Amino acid sequence: MNIAGKHALVTGGGTGIGLAIARALAAEGALVTVTGRRQSKLDEAAQTEGLFGQVIDVMDERSVVDGIASAVAARGPVQICVPNAGIAEGRPLHKTDMDFWRTMMATNLDGAFLTIRESLTSMRETDWGRVIAISSIAGVKGLRGAPCYSASKHGLIGLIKGLAADYLGKPYTFNALCPAYVDTDIVPQNIARIMQRTGMSEDEAHAVMDGANPHGRLIAPQEVAEAALWLCGAHSGSINGQAIQIAGGEM
Template sequence: MLTGKHALVTGGGTGIGLAIAQALAAQGAEVTITGRRPGPLEAAASAHIHPLVMDVMQEASVVQGIEAAVNARGPIQICVPNAGIAEGRALLKTDMDFWRRMMATNVDGAFLTIRESLKSMTQTDWGRVIAVSSIAGIRGLKGAPTYTASKHALLGLIRALAADYATKPYTFNALCPAYVDTDIVTSNVTSIMKRTGMDEAAARDLMVGVNPHGRLIAPEEVAEAALFLCGDHSGSVNGQAIQIAGGEV
């Protein structure tokens, strides 16, 4: 389905990003995966998955990295701004360093990735931008006001771009999963245990309980939604926040 297409997935070495990269590669795309740590990127590399060390918090890194990817594999026609951090903290315990780090990764990083990818995408006749947001981009997530604000901002960016390019052959959508079975859940379990005194099972159950179907979501379930947005008949799906959230309403 995607033979001849070049995809870029930030945060593509692990978790949701890796699942999306593997799904795109399985459909024939050449996929550039980015991240700050070379180890996970190299471990994820394959014949159609190409690692690139890039820090989405640094404009020069994004500009240079995406330029190198385009020079190596052609225009980016599938852009997946996935890199992000998820951490809860009460507002009165939130300092500017925490706020800025969250926004620099989740909002600025997506903005830079999309902006640089569009430079080559808009020279082609087809393109897809698929941002990985969160259920927190749609509703307020208790105990995580900074994270919630960042994911709402990402969704606003996607909707504005969908309006800007509505008559063009490019679509902009956001995937909004609830709790997914990734390393982020593991780190959040540790954080919850530290903040609340809960044991590991109780902390994990707290997150699982947010998903109405009573289980963590597999990264591959999110990847399948990304594939749908790259399908032959997906052109009229634009500016949407697609929930992969086990029945969250």
């Protein structure tokens, strides 16, 4: 792997999976722009050497266009693009209004589309590039209780596969990582919802979350980050158009 000096851009990079990937890339010498809506989280992330915060709201086209242009002006063409920003929330379809649906799609799918489009503008001027979208196990199977979320993540994989087909033979690859339940800041929120809904204790609710993955534990963000590094490796050029499951044996 030789990504030293290459510019990587990670949306939603201030916390969770995004931050783990950003730090892993920076540890290999990449210059990493981490984006998000909260300046405080970006300031915390930027304390890691090689990470640079940039406020971008992926739901706002102008914010994405201007923000990525600013990052490119500061650190050069984006050669590693990680559309990670997203929201994960379940809701039965009969209780879903148009605002919920549009917010889900605008963040998880439109945001990825805009991020990749603007990153490709500079990436296509270089001789190497990687787009690594963070989808979900919900992108390859239906997730019970979350049809809208599942649809957004399926759409993201479709976008990646279409791009891989468009750029066959070019020095750029397009892949999606599809983790199951990851140990991020959203886990305590989910545990609280389980406790409220069922009357379980915190330990019991945590066991439910662990059991949601086939191997009986939550996935560490670093496990997803290592997969992203692998896709940036010296011999990764033949891995293209894939939805790679990081799901503890999910079938």
